[in-house]
Amino acid sequence: MQRYQILTQNEIEKIHETSLRILEEVGVVFSYAPAREILAKGGAKVDGQRVYFPPAMVEEALKKAPSSFKLHARDPQKDVVIDTKTTTYVGPYGSPYVIDLDKGRRESTLEDFINITKLEYMMDNIDVMSHIPCEPNDIPAEKRAAEMCYLTLKYSDKPLMGSVLGYENAKKNIEMAALVFGGVDVIKEKPVIISIPCTLTPLSYDDKMAGAIIAYAEYRQPQLINSLCIAGATTPATVAGTVALQNAEILAGIVLAQLVSEGTPIVYSASSSNAEMRYGTLSIGSPEDAVFSLVNGQLAKYYNLPCRISGALSDSKCCDTQAAYESAVTLTMAQMAGGNFILHAAGIIDGYATTSYEKMMIDDEIIGMLRRIDRGVTVNEDTLAFDVIKEVGPQGEFLSHEHTFMHFRSEFYQPVLSDRQNADQWEKNGALTAEQRANARWKKMLEEYVEPKLDKDIDAALIKLKDS
Amino acid sequence: MATLTDLCQSIVTGNVAQAKELTQALVDAGTAPLEIINDGLIAGMNIVGPRFKNGEMFVPEVLMSAKAMAVGMEIVKPLLSDTDMPSKGTIVLGTVKGDLHDIGKNLVGMMLEGSGFKVVDLGIDIAPEKFVEAIKEHNPQIVAMSALLTTTMPAMKDTIDLIKEEGLKVKCIVGGAPVSQGFADEIGADGYAPDAASAAELCTKLVG
Structure with missing residues (x-):
């Protein structure tokens, strides 16, 4: 739930108007000809690869996207409702490297991919499988999309994300997911796979991403229309200017998706941050990232669309204190800002380049704490506890009272990683740091992992489709 | 009167308009083109480099300095043959x-x-x-x-x-x-x- 607003309604409207002006007067490049054809038919002015959007066309498309939808899981108990109020947490996405305390930083492999997929599955706080928690670099690039989709379906029964690497890869991923749910006709009314096509900032979409938008919309599968601006490098250094540009990009993608299939579910997805001006590179653990979350959370609410922002983000190179404090700040703000789909909610460090096994566990704890904060406070006669206070009276204690016994589990969050023992006990138990405990915890999770059941015939059909 | 030191300074501060003006003034005053390049334009970048490395200057500032140097170069280049142009490679x-x-x-x-x-x-x-x-x-x-x-x-x-x-x-x-x-x-x-x-x-x- 949104608990923090950084801009006035008037300021949000100014950003919206500027975005519409950018779309109408500056335009957006779509290199993919089929996308341009669809947009031209829908009323856009096309000049070469550049597409100009009349404001009415944009406003119209925005009204068509639903503000809530259900994403179905292989295990129906794990279905997820994505709307404008609740928060869904999703695993890390796309790192080419992994790191852990035992083996250090390295190019990620299929083994890491499977391990982190299992961890995502085992972590109660992760609601949706990112489908690419790290790159399986030892699988040939052209085979990865289908392979990752298959393995995610096999190792987990939670809802999943799918490939956006072009129309064909997207289509195959959707068809693979559809196999598990009774075919492509069934899933059109019952979304099962969600994707994240990204803009090529500033103001363009490449063939792959535009193709993915079309594929997901054709099958009416949800998509996060995403823009990652690097303020000061790919967009203006000012927050307002970056958001105006970013918003224009996202709106252009939403228009395309709605033209392909009216009412196809959209998540407004904005993951901008700023450039570190000492190097000219992306910085994600910055306070500006959190400021962008706050603005974008409000913009998504203005459009009445579910919102994806930020994550547990850090620029640190290992799972250390910097990783923890940056993640705590960015993830807290993402939730306070009203984020409804929080990708990269666990594991990310190194500006998205590395997934840390230990940080998966650290962030699991942060998510747990945030979920508790989000639950808020219940105020009623029972929770106000006047009778109990009267009964115990001055100088009594509540630890042994039945009221405490009845309420503490629902009122208090029980940490899964944090240490709250006294110092002597802590020393006796090995004086382990949070990183060391995290290391032990992910190993234990992998040991305890049990593969969810997948029907043999479906498995065989999936493998056949994957290798086709 | 424009001096090489002023030109060098305009490169360091990334003042594109001033760099252009000073380079032209130096050319008009008869300063040797190679001298303008080495003691003005490149001398400026030689100050920028270490400052950037030390974290005193940031990328947008360095790029503006490079732009200032480039406008100066544009003016001086036609006065030199290709072989005279200093280049690292x-x-x-x-x-x-x-x-x-x-x-x-x-x-x-x-x-x-x-x-x-x-x-x-x-x-x-x-x-x-x-x-x-x-x-x-x-x-x-x-x-x-x-x-x-x-x-x-x-x-x-x-x-x-x-x-x-x-x-x-x-x-x-x-x-x-x-x-x-x-x-x-x-x-x-x-x-x-x-x-x-x-x-x-x-x-x-x-x-x-």
Whole structure:
């Protein structure tokens, strides 16, 4: 739930108007000809690869996207409702490297991919499988999309994300997911796979991403229309200017998706941050990232669309204190800002380049704490506890009272990683740091992992489709 | 009256209009073109470099200094023959096949020009054959490749392989967010730089 607003309604409207002006007067490049054809038919002015959007066309498309939808899981108990109020947490996405305390930083492999997929599955706080928690670099690039989709379906029964690497890869991923749910006709009314096509900032979409938008919309599968601006490098250094540009990009993608299939579910997805001006590179653990979350959370609410922002983000190179404090700040703000789909909610460090096994566990704890904060406070006669206070009276204690016994589990969050023992006990138990405990915890999770059941015939059909 | 010290200062502060004005004034006053370049324009960049490295100056400021130097160069260049133009060397630059990201690459190009190299920017989505063609045409000391996508990194290896196959004598360097020193070593590159400023340093070292 949104608990923090950084801009006035008037300021949000100014950003919206500027975005519409950018779309109408500056335009957006779509290199993919089929996308341009669809947009031209829908009323856009096309000049070469550049597409100009009349404001009415944009406003119209925005009204068509639903503000809530259900994403179905292989295990129906794990279905997820994505709307404008609740928060869904999703695993890390796309790192080419992994790191852990035992083996250090390295190019990620299929083994890491499977391990982190299992961890995502085992972590109660992760609601949706990112489908690419790290790159399986030892699988040939052209085979990865289908392979990752298959393995995610096999190792987990939670809802999943799918490939956006072009129309064909997207289509195959959707068809693979559809196999598990009774075919492509069934899933059109019952979304099962969600994707994240990204803009090529500033103001363009490449063939792959535009193709993915079309594929997901054709099958009416949800998509996060995403823009990652690097303020000061790919967009203006000012927050307002970056958001105006970013918003224009996202709106252009939403228009395309709605033209392909009216009412196809959209998540407004904005993951901008700023450039570190000492190097000219992306910085994600910055306070500006959190400021962008706050603005974008409000913009998504203005459009009445579910919102994806930020994550547990850090620029640190290992799972250390910097990783923890940056993640705590960015993830807290993402939730306070009203984020409804929080990708990269666990594991990310190194500006998205590395997934840390230990940080998966650290962030699991942060998510747990945030979920508790989000639950808020219940105020009623029972929770106000006047009778109990009267009964115990001055100088009594509540630890042994039945009221405490009845309420503490629902009122208090029980940490899964944090240490709250006294110092002597802590020393006796090995004086382990949070990183060391995290290391032990992910190993234990992998040991305890049990593969969810997948029907043999479906498995065989999936493998056949994957290798086709 | 315009002095070389003033020109040098306008480069350091990234004052493009002033750099243009002062260079023209110095030319009009009869100062030798080589002197303007060495004691004014390059002298300015020689102050900028270390300040950037120390964290006193930031990328946008360095780029503005490079722009100020470039406008000065534009004025002085026609007064010199090609052989008189001081240059650290030629670098062919491009984003590899399948990859459309060019901002990082452009940044590297600007930093390289700012530190005195001639840069031939081939653009984005450059196939190995195109790199080879450009090497044959421009005869550079270094070819610099960029990739932002893990899926296009293999194109760096393809390019290096083709360059070697063709027997071309040129140093190959690679960069981009997912690229690492380990990857560079693995594909037989001569160098890797983690950011634009280090790329300029790396190139200076490679031609030195």
